[in-house]
Amino acid sequence: MGVTKTNIFTKQQNEIALFAKAIGHPARVSILQHIFKANACICGDLVTEIGLAQPTISQHLKELKQLGLIKGTIEGTRICYCIHKENWAAMKTMMTEFLNQDLSQNQDCC
Amino acid sequence: MGVTKTNIFTKQQNEIALFAKAIGHPARVSILQHIFKANACICGDLVTEIGLAQPTISQHLKELKQLGLIKGTIEGTRICYCIHKENWAAMKTMMTEFLNQDLSQNQDCC
């Protein structure tokens, strides 16, 4: 019915899924890459660089912020976004652990 | 309008997003973990173990298979699923590269 049954899964499974979902849209992948590349923080340049409308970018930024992957500070009329390093590192650890589940032990039965 | 504008993003950005989206649901996280853990391949045990209806599990398996992360072979009346090692490794490389974008160079401006 369109609603995920989070209660039947572990906290870890739900967290992995939430982080993955955040990266599960090319606009958010692009936003994160831009912020990483800029070294300094970006603001509404994203709208020009990516080519989506301002409300759309703003909405994607909000999602990333709510998940804690980025943070924003007001700088005059602009807002400066950057990676939330600690949270990014935590997410990376969690995802990497999931991606690195040992394959070598598994017999190829198919 | 509910439809992602894939054309304005790079192939790489779209692929990262597709892989992440596949992991972006706790049921699929759980399915993948079960298949990894089983060492041998599992089939409809997933329905019992996870607690979602059979058509729902079947649908999630289909998505994972279409993306190439798992493969299934017929074994009598059952179907045996296991990880598609090569594709999983390729996905892992792509995701890890994204997750490891260098943070150290970035000044914390926020």
Place this chain on the structure above:
DNA sequence: TTTACATATTGCAATATTACGATTAATAAA
């Protein structure tokens, strides 16, 4: 062949997501 079992497919309801125009809010400059 009939029966039983396992899985896929279909159809549908409920909800979530994506995108954007219009508007609002907040600050800076004139």
Place this chain on the structure above:
DNA sequence: TTTATTAATCGTAATATTGCAATATGTAAA
């Protein structure tokens, strides 16, 4: 204060996703 600039929020339309009951399909056993 007025105006310009920037970004958030609201409202809404289009589409996607999740979940399951009902059904179909395909194989094995009786």
